[in-house]
Amino acid sequence: MVLLTEIVPDFEADTSLGHIKFHDYIDGSWAILFSHPADYTPVCTTELGEVGKLQGEFAKRGVKLLALSCDDVESHKGWIKDIEAYTPKSLVNYPIIADPNRDIATLYGMLDPDEKDKAGIPLTARAVFIVGPDKRLKLSILYPATTGRNFSEILRVIDSLQLTAKHSVATPVDWYHGDKVMVVPTLSDEQATAKFPKGFEKASLPSGKGYIRTTPQPNLP
Ligand code: BEZ
Numbered sequence: 001m002v003l004l005t006e007i008v009p010d011f012e013a014d015t016s017l018g019h020i021k022f023h024d025y026i027d028g029s030w031a032i033l034f035s036h037p038a039d040y041t042p043v044c045t046t047e048l049g050e051v052g053k054l055q056g057e058f059a060k061r062g063v064k065l066l067a068l069s070c071d072d073v074e075s076h077k078g079w080i081k082d083i084e085a086y087t088p089k090s091l092v093n094y095p096i097i098a099d100p101n102r103d104i105a106t107l108y109g110m111l112d113p114d115e116k117d118k119a120g121i122p123l124t125a126r127a128v129f130i131v132g133p134d135k136r137l138k139l140s141i142l143y144p145a146t147t148g149r150n151f152s153e154i155l156r157v158i159d160s161l162q163l164t165a166k167h168s169v170a171t172p173v174d175w176y177h178g179d180k181v182m183v184v185p186t187l188s189d190e191q192a193t194a195k196f197p198k199g200f201e202k203a204s205l206p207s208g209k210g211y212i213r214t215t216p217q218p219n220l221p
Pocket of ligand 1 (some may be wrong): 037038041042043044045115145146
């Protein structure tokens with residue numbers, strides 16, 4: 001199981017778009033590896049279709065897409081036709097890894113003991129690994145097979161990860177690109193004044209502690 005900030009394990013795999021080596025595929029970009037229990041399953045079909053529709057949004061953020069499902073390449077290629085037919089305006093021209101023996105699923109701790117194939121072998125859960133250009137894990141989430149993910153939320157967290165990687169800020173509840181952000185607690189007021197030319201506001205709280213400091217998003221004009 002890979003932990004936050006660790007270099008993600010490398011692997012080679014066949015995909016719907018040819019053979020890849022994960023670290024070479026990342027190649028200095030952001031990347032998202034997201035898994036699916038199996039081909040020709042209803043929730044997965046909606047998720048991959050949605051990602052196919054949102055590809056431009058991931059590309060705008062410089063994020064490479066890489067899906068995984070526990071079936072072989074031929075199965076993936078047939079399934080892609082269904083995915084594109086079911087979700088209008090979806091184009092699945094990002095790679096889907098074939099992991100029929102669960103080698104990558106095991107390496108990344110993605111297996112769901114509650115969901116098994118016809119042979120009784122566990123399938124993968126709905127894991128998401130967001131990897132930075134330094135190949136280190138920036139975020140992971142794990143959903144059970146029965147709960148589809150919200151890929152707009154994944155775009156939102158990518159906006160936060162990319163912003164907070166470069167600026168000494170954190171993003172509050174339900175934050176979206178353009179909203180005010182929080183000055184990180186590790187900065188003193190003096191350091192925050194020097195770092196944020198637009199200034200910051202401090203909330204007045206019953207404790208008298210000035211730990212909630214908001215500032216306009218620093219990378220916007
Ligand atoms: C699905 O993708 O619909 C699914 C796959 C495995 C278990 C439950 C649902």
